[in-house]
Amino acid sequence: MMSLRLRLSLTLGGAFALIWALAAAWMLSDLRNQMMFSLDQRLVASARMVAGLMEQLPALPSKGEGTHFSAEQLNIPGGMACQVSSLRGEILARSHSDPGQTLEAEKMGFHDQIIDGAPWRSFTLARGDLRITTADRQIEREALNMSILLAASVPVGVALLGCLCLLWLGIGQGLAPLNRMRDALMRRSPDSLEPLQVQPLPSELQPLLDTQNQLFQRIGKTIERERRLTGDAAHELRSPLTAIKTHLQVARMTEGAARDQSLARAEEGADRLHRTLEQLLLLARVEGSLSFDDGVQCSAEQVAKLAIQDAAGGDRQRIRLQLPTRVSHAPVKMPAVLSIAALRNLLDNALRHTPDEGPVELSLQTSGNRVQFVVRDHGPGIVDDDLQHLTQRFWRNGQSNGCGLGLAIVQAIVQRCGCTLHFDSRPDGLRVELTMPLQPT
Numbered sequence: 273m274m275s276l277r278l279r280l281s282l283t284l285g286g287a288f289a290l291i292w293a294l295a296a297a298w299m300l301s302d303l304r305n306q307m308m309f310s311l312d313q314r315l316v317a318s319a320r321m322v323a324g325l326m327e328q329l330p331a332l333p334s335k336g337e338g339t340h341f342s343a344e345q346l347n348i349p350g351g352m353a354c355q356v357s358s359l360r361g362e363i364l365a366r367s368h369s370d371p372g373q374t375l376e377a378e379k380m381g382f383h384d385q386i387i388d389g390a391p392w393r394s395f396t397l398a399r400g401d402l403r404i405t406t407a408d409r410q411i412e413r414e415a416l417n418m419s420i421l422l423a424a425s426v427p428v429g430v431a432l433l434g435c436l437c438l439l440w441l442g443i444g445q446g447l448a449p450l451n452r453m454r455d456a457l458m459r460r461s462p463d464s465l466e467p468l469q470v471q472p473l474p475s476e477l478q479p480l481l482d483t484q485n486q487l488f489q490r491i492g493k494t495i496e497r498e499r500r501l502t503g504d505a506a507h508e509l510r511s512p513l514t515a516i517k518t519h520l521q522v523a524r525m526t527e528g529a530a531r532d533q534s535l536a537r538a539e540e541g542a543d544r545l546h547r548t549l550e551q552l553l554l555l556a557r558v559e560g561s562l563s564f565d566d567g568v569q570c571s572a573e574q575v576a577k578l579a580i581q582d583a584a585g586g587d588r589q590r591i592r593l594q595l596p597t598r599v600s601h602a603p604v605k606m607p608a609v610l611s612i613a614a615l616r617n618l619l620d621n622a623l624r625h626t627p628d629e630g631p632v633e634l635s636l637q638t639s640g641n642r643v644q645f646v647v648r649d650h651g652p653g654i655v656d657d658d659l660q661h662l663t664q665r666f667w668r669n670g671q672s673n674g675c676g677l678g679l680a681i682v683q684a685i686v687q688r689c690g691c692t693l694h695f696d697s698r699p700d701g702l703r704v705e706l707t708m709p710l711q712p713t
Contacts, residue, residue: 513545555677568608571601576634590629595635610685622648626650642708647704
């Protein structure tokens with residue numbers, strides 16, 4: 273594959289060469305026109321000079337082949353021909369001795385003519401009874417023009433090649449920071465996720481470096497979540513599996529009521545294992561980048577009722593829903609799965625910590641584009657020092673029999689969906705306030 277440096281060099285160099293070629297063609301065309309104009313002006317100046325010379329010479333013969341003057345006598349530059357003729361066309365004098373080289377003098381001014389098969393450029397000037405014609409060969413004019421154009425083209429070509437070389441070197445120097453980034457990435461170990469440090473760096477490449485470092489950070493967080501999930505699963509699933517295995521061994525060795533009791537406890541362990549696995553997988557999905565948007569939209573009242581239906585088993589009958597007189601029907605601005613899961617975990621936690629089949633109260637109220645759910649239990653409350661640990665993974669107080677993931681999942685949903693979570697512990701129970709955004713109506 274073509275390198276970036278070569279691609280840029282070819283693109284910019286081609287455009288640069290095209291511009292230089294057009295400019296050179298324009299310059300050389302103008303130079304040629306100026307050269308031809310100068311040569312024409314030389315013919316005019318020579319004719320006028322000969323006319324002035326003729327006025328100073330003795331009388332010329334009136335007919336015949338005329339008098340022959342050398343080019344030096346007529347002060348004609350080398351390579352040029354001069355002819356003096358009368359109004360009747362008689363040649364009175366000329367600078368060349370070949371009778372076949374008769375210059376046409378009938379037309380005044382500039383004229384292109386063919387003499388002995390060769391093209392000539394002539395100029396005829398009328399002065400009294402005389403016509404002075406000066407001429408030079410087109411081939412000599414073109415040879416002089418080509419030599420001048422060649423002399424002018426060489427510096428242009430050398431300058432163009434020099435500019436292309438400087439362009440190649442300049443592009444290489446400009447791409448040097450990219451090469452340093454490449455070398456820094458190649459020197460890193462495959463497991464290295466530290467931010468990439470490349471200095472100095474142009475401002476155009478700084479966003480690329482920042483994006484690269486952000487990618488390293490996201491990869492690091494993803495790997496850390498996977499490690500935490502693996503460690504949490506290994507730690508939390510060991511106890512239920514050991515208990516299930518123990519109870520099944522006891523059931524295999526016993527009969528009657530003892531066997532039924534061991535099987536019942538094994539079933540309880542399997543249920544706890546199932547709940548723990550579900551909570552771990554949900555927490556991993558919430559903390560990851562997986563999408564929960566299934567197109568389902570629920571209002572605040574629907575979220576409350578669905579969360580009550582999903583609450584722990586038959587204990588859902590203990591939940592008392594208190595709705596205000598006017599409830600907003602605007603849908604919650606977050607995936608319905610997450611809003612229901614967060615509120616359900618709060619209800620499960622409240623049911624678990626409310627003793628003696630006591631009630632759990634759920635109320636909601638809307639304010640602007642937000643809805644606030646308040647879950648209140650009638651348990652003993654939590655000491656202030658333990659409030660900061662409520663949303664930590666696998667943290668449990670001495671009276672809890674859960675897996676310690678419910679409130680951690682709620683906290684992860686709050687951080688992902690722009691919600692707020694507040695705990696208020698009082699002597700008559702714990703109040704948890706969960707605020708969710710509503711879609712604007």
